[in-house]
Amino acid sequence: MTHAVISVDHGTAFKDIVEALRMWNVSALPVLDQGGQVVGVVSEADLLLKPQGTDTAHDSTTAEQLMTRPAVTVTKDATIPTAARLMARGHLKRLPVVDGYGRLVGVVSRGDLLKVFLRPDEDIGAEIRELLMYQLIPHGPGEVHVHVANGIAYLNGSLPDHAMEDIVVRAVGTVPGVVDVKADFTVPVSA
Missing domain, CATH: 3.10.580.10 (CBS-domain)
Structure with missing residues (x-):
């Protein structure tokens, strides 16, 4: 502003x-x-x-x-x-x-x-990783890899619960500078 x-x-x-x-x-x-x-x-x-x-x-x-x-x-x-x-x-x-x-x-x-939207991809990726690590999956067994290119956040890896996928995608979409979110998650099988 x-x-x-x-x-x-x-x-x-x-x-x-x-x-x-x-x-x-x-x-x-x-x-x-x-x-x-x-x-x-x-x-x-x-x-x-x-x-x-x-x-x-x-x-x-x-x-x-x-x-x-x-x-x-x-x-x-x-x-x-x-x-x-x-x-x-x-x-x-x-x-x-x-x-x-x-x-x-x-x-x-x-x-x-x-x-x-001029924000560097590296800064966007760092903020997404922090969001995932400290707020969305702080103690879960999931591991999400983040790559940002031209403002598009590519997420792949595993989540502790299938229900979290929509939450993670929506939360990442609110990070300033994110143009779109492409996610490919798996959920670990319980023993």
């Missing part, structure tokens, strides 16, 4: 919003109330659609009148997939990030979400 965020106050005038969008080269801005809480988002589309009439009509139009509300936001501890789902559902290019009180702490963009 980007921590240095440009926002506007709910009373910001139309022309000032246009100038802020142009100056910062963004297509939307969070709108804050007096307490710093995100109450809406004003976008280029909002500016083009809502005010009607002459140019003088824009002079008294404010962010509060133009903004889309309620604002779709994500908390600062949300996962990348959660933010991505919210953005996809709402066809949003960026999403305000808020703290537990609804105050703006940053903005996450589509580009920010895609950066995770």
Whole structure:
């Protein structure tokens, strides 16, 4: 996420919003109330659609009148997939990030979400091995080999229980940077 965020106050005038969008080269801005809480988002589309009439009509139009509300936001501890789902559902290019009180702490963009896929395969593999060893199969008789290539996690080996396969595949799929998971497991036969 980007921590240095440009926002506007709910009373910001139309022309000032246009100038802020142009100056910062963004297509939307969070709108804050007096307490710093995100109450809406004003976008280029909002500016083009809502005010009607002459140019003088824009002079008294404010962010509060133009903004889309309620604002779709994500908390600062949300996962990348959660933010991505919210953005996809709402066809949003960026999403305000808020703290537990609804105050703006940053903005996450589509580009920010895609950066995770630039993560080196070696780092992804190390995180998967740690996840398997310390959380998913800490004491079981299973042994899973991990290889990551182009973000695809290849898992093979044995699991202590057949029921764990789906859990392991889903958990590995949540590791940042994983594009897909290919698994080939066996389950040891009990004596």
